[in-house]
Amino acid sequence: EIVLTQSPVTLSLSPGERATLSCRASQSVSTYLAWYQQRPGQAPRLLIYDASNRATGIPARFSGSGSGTDFTLTISSLEPEDFAVYYCQQRSNWPLTFGGGTKVEI
Amino acid sequence: QVQLQESGPGLVKPSETLSLTCTISGDSISSSYYYWGWIRQPPGKGLEWIGSIFSSGNTYYNPSLKSRVSISVDTSKNQFSLKVTSVSATDTSMYFCARQNRQLAAFDSWGQGTLVTVSS
Numbered sequence: 001e002i003v004l005t006q007s008p009v010t011l012s013l014s015p016g017e018r019a020t021l022s023c024r025a026s027q028s029v030s031t032y033l034a035w036y037q038q039r040p041g042q043a044p045r046l047l048i049y050d051a052s053n054r055a056t057g058i059p060a061r062f063s064g065s066g067s068g069t070d071f072t073l074t075i076s077s078l079e080p081e082d083f084a085v086y087y088c089q090q091r092s093n094w095p096l097t098f099g100g101g102t103k104v105e106i
Numbered sequence: 107q108v109q110l111q112e113s114g115p116g117l118v119k120p121s122e123t124l125s126l127t128c129t130i131s132g133d134s135i136s137s138s139y140y141y142w143g144w145i146r147q148p149p150g151k152g153l154e155w156i157g158s159i160f161s162s163g164n165t166y167y168n169p170s171l172k173s174r175v176s177i178s179v180d181t182s183k184n185q186f187s188l189k190v191t192s193v194s195a196t197d198t199s200m201y202f203c204a205r206q207n208r209q210l211a212a213f214d215s216w217g218q219g220t221l222v223t224v225s226s
Contacts, residue, residue: 001169034212036153043202043216044153055214087153091211095168096143096155 002026004088004099011104019075021102023088028068032092035064035073038101039084047086048073078104108133110203110217118197118224124190128203128217135184136161141206142186143213144177146199154199158206159186193224 003026013019023033031051036044046055048064051071061076075082083106088099114126128142135142143158157167159177167175174191190197200221204213 032211034210036213043204043219044213045216046210046212046214049207049210049212049214053210055210055212089153089155089212094166096158096166098145098153098155101152 001095002029002090002093002097004090004097006086006088006099006102008102009100011102012106013078013104014106015078015080017078019073019078019082019104021073021075021086021104023066023071023073023099025069025071025090025092029090029092031067032090033064033066033071034089034091035062036087036089037082037084038087039081044087075104108205108215110205110215112201112203112217112220114220114222116221116223118193118222119226120194120224121192124188124193124197124222124224126188126201126203126220126222127185128187130184130186130205133205135179135186136181139208141166141208142179143204143206144188145202145204145213147202147219148196148199156188156190156201195224198222198224 005024007022033051035048038044052064085101109131141158144156176189179186200219202219203217205215207214
């Protein structure tokens, strides 16, 4: 099983600031990595697939990078609605696994 | 636009079987582009993949749950279902069904989730 480790656990920032979230895999997942946003009381929403591709309707301030074992989600300028929990997920191998999440708080 | 809706009991007794159904609208469960999956989230915690199924019936399960979990498809009703046997308090979670896009290698559509509590 591939373990995904996200850091930091909590990121405290202000609106307008840049957020950088990390996801590290225990072995290579190539670029089979996705990022999700989950707001309180809501289902997760797909932001990024294949490490760097924005899903339909996702604003350009969200970007993903990385390959192999190290990945980054960047939010260039935080909007109030971006304060949420973010998860990475790999589909390189079964079983699918999620990271533990990073909470972006004000 | 695809919509997924979970349904089933919100309360299950310990040692009994949890059964949930996901009804799909706006898409066909028989599509070759997707798997259909279940993910759960204990209160205040992270996401855990339970398993996925293809319309042909091929299934993939989380090894940590495999002995207690089964997922099935009903193409006539455009639904797929989850059963978890011998539940305990640790199975108390929000349960989500989701569409797993094979090309994107990601879950691109989710149901709103249903909370299942295991308690006597």
